Amino acid sequence: MTLPSPTHPEDLRRLVAAGQWTAPTAGILDDYQQANLVVVPSAAADDFAEYCRRNPEVCPLLARTNPGDPQLTYDNCTVDVRTMLPRYRVWECNTLVAEPTDLTEHWRDDAVAFALGCSHTFDAPLRRAGIPVSHAAPPVYVTDRETVPAGIFAGPLAVSMRPVPTSLVDTAIEVTGRYPTGHGVPVHVGDPSALGIADLARPDFGVYPGVGEHAVPVFWACGVTPQLAIPEAHLDYAITHFAGHMLVFDTLLDASEPLTRDR
Incomplete structure (x- = not known):
């Protein structure tokens, strides 16, 4: 069954969390803020935040979570980062171990998630x-x-x-x-x-x-950049989005412009 294209980010996230949408997010929900995901252990979180601060064009930091808390808030939109991206990549000691559609089994008590702006x-x-x-x-x-x-x-x-x-x-x-x-x-x-x-x-x-x-x-x-920095950090684990499979927030960036859907 082909699902209809969602008309609002909340609709998309609901489909994603239910396992009904595992496709890329490029070309859908134009004008809404899309985001890359990076998850690192809390011991590395401040270094990663500083990496974003020093490279703002590459890693535009939108929000971060508290250690162990999967609830991330950006512009009054709160999401569970374990379930609301269509696909993820999970590394352990620099080895890719999984590309799941749900992070529940991979989430750690010391995990800190970062949402970074995306060119979509x-x-x-x-x-x-x-x-x-x-x-x-x-x-x-x-x-x-x-x-x-x-x-x-x-x-x-x-x-x-x-x-x-x-x-x-x-x-x-x-x-x-x-x-x-x-x-x-x-x-x-x-x-x-x-x-x-x-x-x-x-x-x-x-x-x-x-x-x-x-x-x-x-x-x-490109948001792939921080994924290239992760191996250099020699972390016990790290999690990112799967390329093209982004988190979509409720923020409408061009509300004053006419929204056209030319798909």
């Missing part, structure tokens, strides 16, 4: 500006740029790529600059080799969509 947040405004952004998750590349270390956390910058018509690059920069909780302005426009990307057609994550004759690749900071 600005896809709808880009579409309204005439930029043909796909409803599929964008490809992601690991660059040769380093993030600013903090405590036990360090690692390379990961970026997502969206092809943008050459004539609309300035528009894309202006539009995304309005969304710091979606990573804000691009980190680079044009030549992927400037980021150490050897082959644009071979992303590290996701599927390459191609770049048209009159378009250029535009790169934004």
Whole structure:
């Protein structure tokens, strides 16, 4: 049975918690704040918070939980992070051990969850500006740029790529600059080799969509970045979202703009 597309984040989270929605969240619920998830032991939580503070474009911190408490609140919206993302990734001592749709069995008494802003947040405004952004998750590349270390956390910058018509690059920069909780302005426009990307057609994550004759690749900071910093921290365990499977909050970022659903 094909489920109808949810019309509000609460509807989506209800479906997710019931195990009825395990698909990616890209391209649905345009204009609502989407978020990446990182869960670390409480002993590492302050270092990770400082890592976010030092890399705000990469890790726009929306909210964190108290140790052991799975209830996370952002902008008056409280969610149980164990059950309200469609899919997760669970590591133990840097080894991926599970990719569940529910974290109840993997939650720890000292776990601290962080919600970080996600670039899916600005896809709808880009579409309204005439930029043909796909409803599929964008490809992601690991660059040769380093993030600013903090405590036990360090690692390379990961970026997502969206092809943008050459004539609309300035528009894309202006539009995304309005969304710091979606990573804000691009980190680079044009030549992927400037980021150490050897082959644009071979992303590290996701599927390459191609770049048209009159378009250029535009790169934004990506929420995969903190996942790359986790192995360097040598944690007993860590949990993140599965790529493209985000937490969607009730915050409507562009309530004054007309909401269009061009799916």
